[in-house]
Amino acid sequence: MTTKKSVSRKNSVAAERKLLGFIDRIEEAGVGGWAVDFDAPAESLRLRVLIDGVIADMVVCDLHRDDARLVTQVNSRIGFYYVIPERYHDGLRHVMTFAALDGADVPLSSRNGAMTALNFCLAKPTRVDATVDGLAGGLLQGWALRVDERAGTKLGGVRILVTDGGQPIAEVTADQFRGDVATATGGDAACGFSFYLPEELRRPRMRLQFFAMPEHAELRGSPLEIEFPAAPSREQITALIARTDELFTFAFRLKQDLQAALPRERYMLDDYRRWAAASLPLAAARAEARYGGVPQTLPLVSVVCPVYRPGIADFLAAVDSVRRQTYENWELLLVDDASSQPELTAAMKALAKADKRIRLLPRKRNGGIARATNDALAAARGEVIAFFDHDDLLEPVALEVMLRARRATGARLLYSDEDKVECSGALCEPHFKPDFNYRFLLDINYICHFVMVDAEVLREVGGLDPELDGAQDHDLLLRLCERLTPGEIHHVAEVLYHWRKSASSTAAAGAQAKPKAVAAGEAAVQGHLRRRGLPARVKSRGGLTCYQVEWQFPAKARKAAGVSILIPFRDHIGMTQECVEAIRKYTKDVPYEIILLDNWSSSLEAEAFITAQANMPDTKVIRIAEPFNYSRINNIGVRAAEREYLLFLNNDVFVNEPFWLRRMLDECLAAPKLGAVGAKLLYPNGTVQHAGVVLGVGGVADHAFRGLAGSAPGYMTHAMTAQEVAAVTAACMLVRKEAFEEVGGFDEESLKVAFNDVDLCVKLSKSGWKLVYMPDAVAEHRESISRGDDFNDEKLARFMWENEVMKQRYADALPFDPYYNRHFSREGGVYRELRLLRPEDA
Structure with a gap:
């Protein structure tokens, strides 16, 4: 081989x-x-x-x-x-x-x-509605729709020709997601385009024109006149950027301004096709750099593929993608699930005749995907099983890369990233996944494709459950989690699988394409939790194959634990009182105490408030007459806490539903090694302020989905599902007191204001504790009202110091958030921008 x-x-x-x-x-x-x-x-x-x-x-x-x-x-x-x-x-x-x-x-x-x-x-009578938006962050952007009045359609996919001085310099396709255009026009959302002007084509002054093809219709906003800095200017900007980290107060704003002025090659998530063309050919080299060589002994890989009435063209392409694998020691088991299509049968027979590694296993009666797959598993001769659908595509290096990872990690269950493939062969909608995330898997089968499992382990857990067709793969993965340790499950961060979009597929239409899958998924998760002895009720989120787990722990379990709610404040009495009253009004099913941490309030209103609160049951007021130090204030409060769990809460956070705290506490009761839980926080306008924290973005960390609509699912449902994360904000964070004390609490010496919550979360992770983002615990956050903006001139030097403390302390952790795919950019903009990883950076 x-x-x-x-x-x-x-x-x-x-x-x-x-x-x-x-x-x-x-x-x-x-x-x-x-x-x-x-x-x-x-x-x-x-x-x-x-x-x-x-x-x-x-x-x-x-x-x-x-x-x-x-x-x-x-x-x-x-x-x-x-x-x-x-x-x-x-x-x-x-x-x-x-x-x-x-x-x-x-x-x-x-x-x-x-x-x-x-x-x-071939053409039909249409017109083009299109606009050039302009230049932003180095990208030329716009949108285009081809309008067919007769058919009543407004479709994207328009070809855009870009010229400079009448000479063509680029051709792009307007098929990127533009929800704003879809809302405004009622047309196809896949109608946007963006174009990065390569360095070699730039001149100091350019007059660009944009034409929709083949009509050669000029777009609104065209021509576009732009200027680029000359080479000496770019070199000067680069030199200044390198110095900014040494200049503290001056550096922070200067760096932002200069980075905005200096164009760089960028790949937005909507520009996935261009990224894929550059990145996918590097997958094998990255795998070699990351994992080393292929196994010395070459295991036989059994690729199991149930077949039931696929489009013949898609099926042939699928088989071709297996035959083109760079790793050659495989067998492909095609199980014809009584398709009763003579042409399909003849095609399968011809393919099996052409390549002896292809085996045809016909069924006399249609049994569904689980039974058909089980037939393949029973006949498989390989040491390793790979699951494959009858109309999807594998990257040519898929088996090779997965086996490199298996050899290097010892994993017995491996999964890769994936995307979708249009009928035209164009790649779209990438799913860049986190490393193994058990809590996320309860809410949704994020693993999906491409999955490779040791045959021995599969035999131990049994085959697929025919009663759960539609969610049979989710059920199998959950049963494998019962058998394997997290260390035996490995995520291969490469796009190795292309999921076919068709009119009837879940890939194209979502859960509604296969409604029985929703109920099957609920049953799969419910059965898994039952086997683990965890009381829960599982229900679909909005009719999707995405689930909410409502834990059903007895009241005595919560009563035995209890929560100490710590709220620092300095004046702003009206807001603090509103915060406290909301807790007392809405919090149900959880015994709690409130510890108010008065950091040098001085108004008469404050004295009256403190006196009244001190007389309330289960309430303490601790006066801390010291300069503001968030870490120290909360550490002092923890010493007075009497409950098993600590809820760190800003006084500008307001709860408004009864089970917010119960849901956070139940997560801890369900997982003994769970150290902290973070809530979903919304701005007063209903958009997201916090939905988990991602390490390494923008230098140290950034909040996920800031500004997203509060009910929106976010990238691959990350905003709406419970999941393990690398960090959460202390604006509303429940922490197991045992874990907090084990890692030494907040750092009150070096991180007095910024990043103390991220520091605590990283310390918890390094000590073996898990952290979870809980989207069903929702509160309003009026961020920064109590102490202003960290980024004014007066406070900027302190922020830059704390920024450097984190970067030096966690140089080994910040760039490698296990729950944020390595192919996302760390420059800024969580879940919005991709980066091109070279093998040496893998």
């Missing part, structure tokens, strides 16, 4: 086969002709139809053609007619080729002579 040689027999097969095709009918509706395999002239040839290099369909050459028989002297039933799908009636040039079922190219000719391919361009 060699990992550098791809599995490809196409050229040798084409050389051996005697194939011929003839095109004699070309019209707007379709293409007709005939094709023959002279090695098997009595059989009707099955052709792959490829459009723009992507398998679009399969056509059978079984139409009667007497005229062709006279030419070929073979069977007359060799004709075909292929109807060109509507999606290619887009006014663009497309290229059609044909291949035999095994992939061998079919040479074409026509009345005009030999031809390598058939080019066609």
Whole structure:
């Protein structure tokens, strides 16, 4: 076995086969002709139809053609007619080729002579509605919709030509997500475009024009005149940026200004296709740098694939993606789940004949995906099992990269990142996953594809459960979690799997495409928690295959624990009183005490408030007459706390529903090694202020989903699901007192104001404690009212000092948040921007 040689027999097969095709009918509706395999002239040839290099369909050459028989002297039933799908009636040039079922190219000719391919361009009457927004952060941005008045559609995917002085310099596709445009126009949200002008094309002054093609219609806002700094200016800016970390007060704002002025190559999440083209070819090299070589002994990998009535073109592409694997010691088990489609059956038989590593396992009766997969598992000979769907695609290095990781980590269950593939072959909607996140897996099957498991472990836990079809993979993963330790589950942070989008697939339509999957998922999670002895009720979130776990611990368990709520304040009495009254009004089912930490309040109003509060039951007031030091104030409060759990709460946070604290405490009761829980905090306008903290972004850390609508799911449901995170904010953070004291509490020497909560969370993690973001505990946060903005000139030097303390203290941790995929940028903007990782940075 060699990992550098791809599995490809196409050229040798084409050389051996005697194939011929003839095109004699070309019209707007379709293409007709005939094709023959002279090695098997009595059989009707099955052709792959490829459009723009992507398998679009399969056509059978079984139409009667007497005229062709006279030419070929073979069977007359060799004709075909292929109807060109509507999606290619887009006014663009497309290229059609044909291949035999095994992939061998079919040479074409026509009345005009030999031809390598058939080019066609089909259009329908439309107009273009499009705008250039301008230049932002080095990216030229805009949007375009092709409007079909007759059909009532406004679709993205418009091709945009960019010219400079009349000379073309770029061509981009307007297919990036623009929710604002969709709202304003009622059109397709996938209509945005962005273009990064490469260094070699820049001139000090440029006049760019933007045209929608093929109409050559100029966009609104075009032409666009822009200026770029000359090379000496860029060098000066770079030198100044390097000095900013030494300049404290001056540095922070200067660095932001200069970074905004200095263009850099950027890959926004909506620009995934461009990122994928640059990054996916580096996956094998990154894996080698990260994991080392492939195993010395080459395990057989059994790729199990249940098959039930896929689109024939998609199925052929799926099988091709397995045959092209750089790792060659595999078997592909195709389980025909009684599809009852002769053409599909014939295709599978032909593929199995062409490659002995492909095994066909037909079922007499349709049993569903679980039973079909179980048949494959029972027949599998491999040491390792890989799960594969009948119309999806593997990256050519998928098996190789996964096996490198298995060898290096000793993991027995591995999963990769994934994306989706359009019918055109375009990649979109990447799912960049966290490292193993058990709490997240309870709420949603975030692991999904590509999964590889040791066969021995699969046999121990049993196959898939047919009663849970639709969520059978979620159920299996949960059962594997019962068998394996977290250290035996490994996330391979590479996009190795492309999930096919089709009209009927969950990939395209979400949970509503397969409504039974919702109930099956609820049952899978409920059964798993029952086996673990955890009392809970599981229900779908909004009818999605995403679940809310409501723990059902008895009241005596919460009563035995109890919570001490610590609230620092200095004056701002009206706000502090509102905060405290909301706690007393809404908090149910949890015994608590309130500890008010008065940091040198001086107003008459404060004295009256403190006196009244001190007379309230389960309430303490501690006066701390010292300069503001958040860490020290809370450490003093902890020494007076009598309950098992500590809730650190800002006086500008307001609760408004009864079970906010119960939900946070229940998370701790469900997991003995859970050290802290953070709530979802919303600004007064209902948008997110905190939905977990991500390490390393912007230098030290940043809040996830700041500014997102409070009810929005966020990237891959991260804003709406419970999950393990690297850090949470102390504006509303429940901490197990035992864990807090074990790690020494807040750092009151070096981190008096900023990052003390992040520091505490990192210390907890390093000591083996978990942290969870709980989206169902929601409160309003009127951030920074009590002590102003950290980033004014007076306080900036202190902030920069604390920033440097964190960067030096946790140089090994900040860049590597295990719950934030390594392919996301650390420059800023959580879940918005990607970075291109070179092998040396892997």
